[in-house]
Amino acid sequence: MEQRLHRIQVMTRGRGLVDVTDQLCRWLGSQGIATGLLTIWCRHTSASLLVQENASPDVQADLEAFLSRLVPDGGNGRYRHEDEGPDDMPAHIRAALTQTQLSIPVEGAQPVLGTWQGVYLYEHRTSPHRRELVLHLLGEASQR
Amino acid sequence: MEQRLHRIQVMTRGRGLVDVTDQLCRWLGSQGIATGLLTIWCRHTSASLLVQENASPDVQADLEAFLSRLVPDGGNGRYRHEDEGPDDMPAHIRAALTQTQLSIPVEGAQPVLGTWQGVYLYEHRTSPHRRELVLHLLGEASQR
Amino acid sequence: MEQRLHRIQVMTRGRGLVDVTDQLCRWLGSQGIATGLLTIWCRHTSASLLVQENASPDVQADLEAFLSRLVPDGGNGRYRHEDEGPDDMPAHIRAALTQTQLSIPVEGAQPVLGTWQGVYLYEHRTSPHRRELVLHLLGEASQR
Numbered sequence A, B, C: 001m002e003q004r005l006h007r008i009q010v011m012t013r014g015r016g017l018v019d020v021t022d023q024l025c026r027w028l029g030s031q032g033i034a035t036g037l038l039t040i041w042c043r044h045t046s047a048s049l050l051v052q053e054n055a056s057p058d059v060q061a062d063l064e065a066f067l068s069r070l071v072p073d074g075g076n077g078r079y080r081h082e083d084e085g086p087d088d089m090p091a092h093i094r095a096a097l098t099q100t101q102l103s104i105p106v107e108g109a110q111p112v113l114g115t116w117q118g119v120y121l122y123e124h125r126t127s128p129h130r131r132e133l134v135l136h137l138l139g140e141a142s143q144r
Helices: A021-029 A057-070 A088-097 B021-029 B057-070 B088-097 C021-029 C057-070 C088-097
Strands: A002-011 A016-019 A035-042 A047-053 A101-107 A117-123 A130-140 B002-011 B016-019 B035-042 B047-053 B101-107 B117-123 B130-140 C002-011 C016-019 C035-042 C047-053 C101-107 C117-123 C130-140
Touching (some): A002 C035, A016 A057, A021 A130, A035 A047, A035 B002, A047 A057, A047 A101, A047 B088, A057 A088, A101 B035, A101 C101, B002 B021, B016 B057, B021 B035, B035 B047, B047 B101, B047 C088, B101 C035, B101 C101, B101 C130, B117 B130, C002 C021, C016 C057, C021 C035, C021 C117, C021 C130, C035 C047, C047 C057, C047 C088, C117 C130
Antiparallel strands (some): A002 A130, A016 A117, B002 B130, C002 C130, C016 C117, C035 C101, C035 C130
């Protein structure tokens, strides 16, 4: 059994989903590990991880519209914590409702994602940010 | 350290929870691994995983009622993405708010679930579906 | 590759977040494993895990206020399951919307948390409880 630890940077364009599936698969494919477990850790509390449909852009628009209604922006005393602006506290709440970590089984040096599954970094702040993900891979080279 | 990779099919009866705890435990018990980590991956974006109380059926009814109010069905232009019907987009949102993956420590060849914890596949579509879970087990035969 | 399994008890003071980061780091630091994966499992369905900002107490107050509005307490027939009081069913729903498990990569015998990330046990019941977390650590002593 072997393990790998790696960090990747993701540039976001403000609030919304950034597809990181290809980036994950490329790194995974170069590690010489056929079977194992890939863990992704998001090192932030105002951005998070999400598995979501990768086909229709409408899904992302609907999801964003839902979360914007569910967790409205502040600015008028709605939240105590508005140090960094009206999108600060909503970002923390959105992160709490989604994922900070995902662990995906690996088979044939690829994550076992379903046909319609993509892995996304969800930026919850309105301005662009540089985000860091830690990737941990555990497994072995030989096929099962 | 050894690992195992396995797939199971779960038939759902439409929207609601399907208890998969026994199915997981049976597979786990036959793998000859006493201590380790079991990861469950749901290969869908309109069904998800959930750990929930396994005693009272009222808990499931209340949870379903809560989610139906929180994420109402579409059909009247509420969502852009209604290709597959009014329950299509709500299913993606419900999946985003629950889990696609769970990793449970294993001790004595059993998951370390609490007394009242069951592992459920949550079907979010109104019609029955065949769903696939990938199970990954990492660990060793000897007791600690 | 080695693994460790350990249980810790956390006393809560009723509804709210309890920071368990230091407790996790102390145990991790004593295990002689430099690189690996730490999994935390919460053995309850009315308490859960959360990664959240560790700096401003306002963030915790805002998050709690948000969840109290989103999942109102019962007592007036709002929920079928009110056996243990008006905070019983809301606790199960809050647990479903947050995490029962977290897996954090380990580097230098520490979890790779971001600067502002803390790991919290979220008590969802109004009265104090003793909660149990199972810690599973997989990794190796040598630096990568």
